[in-house]
Amino acid sequence: MASFVKFTINGKTCLAEEGAQLVEAAKENGIYIPTLCNYPGIPPKGSCRICTVLVNGIGQTACTTKVVEGMTVQTSTPELEEFRKSVIEILFAEGNHLCPSCEKSGSCELQALAYRYRVTVPHFPYLFPKRDVEAWHPKLVKDHNRCIQCKRCIRGIRNGKGQALFAFGKRGDKVVINIDPETSRDISDALAQEAMDMCPVGAILRKEKGFDVPIGKRKFDRQPIGSDIQA
């Protein structure tokens, strides 16, 4: 049997399996920690930094933190909330995000977080990067304008042989997600759908498929992100 540990989040005593990911442990205890690059079931990366919390007073990403006995966690100080809002704003200003024309509107996590954090006008200079839309792949479209480089697709999507389909290219503010022509050659519709669903934004889309659910009736249109865990 797994052993359970006691710890506190925002002063509330919590119980979770020892070694559980802090994001999941908080969720089980009814506390929402916003995430963006994190995705259940794939190795965490801690790159978007949105899930930063204070563990025993020190800033750490909750997706890469495991719970241990007696740890004190604060998830929601004014500074942390301001920081999260800033990260969301930075992501909007960094890429080219035109929600009204995006297939993912309503099921986009970045958009949903922007609503939750009441983002209006970003306080950061727009970069207006020149980015491509890649449509050579038979089943996938990669719209680099919307990519937030969270690496979910890199970490989570594998073909039948266990090989990666996606990888980073370049570095710094020029990083780009590349699709491998060989390993992605014969992917199934199901895998293409999985890649699209795993993408938190509208950067990976399936070809010849879209708008099955009308805008206005999608996941976050009905229910704000995180509200299933904590209002």
Add this chain to the structure above:
Amino acid sequence: MDKIVTAVIKKYGGDETRLMDILIDIQDELGCLSHETTAHIAKALGIPQVDVEQTISFYHFFAREPRGKFTVYLNDSVVAEFCGRAAVQAAFEAAAGCQFGAVSRDGVIGLFHTACIGMSDQEPAALINGQVFTKLTPARAQELVAGMRAGQTLEELKGKKYGDGENANPRVRALVENHIRRRGVMVFDAYQPGAALRKVVTMSSGEIIAMVKAASVRGRGGAGFPTGMKWEFARKAPGDVKYIFCNADEGEPGTFKDRVILTEHPQLVFEGMAIAGYAVGARHGILYVRNEYRYLRAYLEHVLAEMREKTLLGAIIAGKAGFHFDIKLQFGAGAYVCGEESALIESAEGKRGEPRDRPPFPVEKGYLQKPTVVNNVETLCSVVKVLLHGAEWYNRLGTEESKGTKVLSVSGDCERPGIYEVAWGFSVNDILKMAGAHATQAVQVGGPSGSCIGPAEFGRVLAYEDLATGGSLIIIGQQRDLLKDVVLNFTKFFRDESCGSCVPCRALTGMAQIVVERIIAGHGSAQDVANLQAWAAIRKRNRCGLGQTALNPIVTTIRNFRPLYDARLYKGDERFEPGFDLAAAVKDYEAAVASA
């Protein structure tokens, strides 16, 4: 191409964790790593092509297309600019007939920018096909291009005026000068290779660690972590296979001490690694050296071979049964962030140099997931001397919290740039005096990731408890435009060198650059300055030191040189703070209306 790729991959046993070595060797042979070559490498290693490409495209010195028979990488650091780099660039371009970032039409000359190459005491400097050319002038640039076109070899282009000390060693033959201005007892005094090792083998690993702890040796890379504690963690970490890394990836602009130490006393560094291996229980050492210092390769390999012959490395070291330790060289390929220890480990594993999340720390899970110690070059030198002379001797030098000496790389506006080994506790004023600096406006302490201080703080001392530093001091004279010549250059540097993983580092640095450019152009507002300061809170949430310090050039100059910012802010209508030049933006319209 096929044969070369196959042979190189065979040489490294088809091991994908040796991808850096594989790529470096193949590029040496083929000049670049083209799409076809990459596909072939991926196939031979049995990994996706995008995985090979993600490593290649991370590193500045890996080329996807030919970069010319002679590839010139001209340093564009702040100090190079101080020393007249712009005129050298213009001369190269005029003579070669192409701009920087391109190859001449005849394919002979490729001109490229590169970040600090560790020659700040002899700028402007460039790497040409891996060899260093220092103190360049427009005339010399012209001469070099003419020589390249006339079919001269690299050695002929270099000439025979080699630098001092081991720079003139037949295995080095570098035009580089050491400029050791002040010798201290820790690194640059006389030393008998092997003496410390012969003493070490009479001690237990616990005794060695206790001695290093008693001496309070702290890491010299800048963070100052206690070395003895690091070794103890690694020794206690479970596992048979452990690694000792020496971090010689000094990429902090203005820093060049490791280059000089590796040129003059590589034995000292290797001996320090072997001692670390003995203390930790590691058999494998890896010296990770930045690509810019590859001209030292043959020399360092020879030193290693000599030490093996003298049984100071290899099996049964210093006659001690069971003491096996050997060292290999690992070269980088141009990425500042690899100086961060976990990024360095990733790079040594053949991957992109993206820092890892901690925990786990490298001492628990490092290289190939095994317990790994990463120590700075200078730290390892200090350890050898501690073992030779004792903790008490070591503790006599320095200050309360900073024991021993520090090797400083001093550059910029002064008469005697170079290497100064001083005990901790010297003030900035002391260094300025020794270096012959006059009319100093500011000193950049610890490189761009450190802080920029003004005369009011020149009385502060170099020590972990006051001005902590990895060892670089860039002296900035009063004639310099601090914002344009220094802050903007450093900010661009951090933008280029971000690994791109953490959002605030990847995007915010470029955003800060936009705002600084706006201020320099005279369109900035007081709100812009306030924003830049506020962004400091955001960047500290990045994963690694690069991300956390990327805005330091801006933040520390706003703190210490606020009037320089205020003087450039827009002074028009006080109620209105424009983000751009309105008159210039509507110039065409005004002209059209006027002519109508």
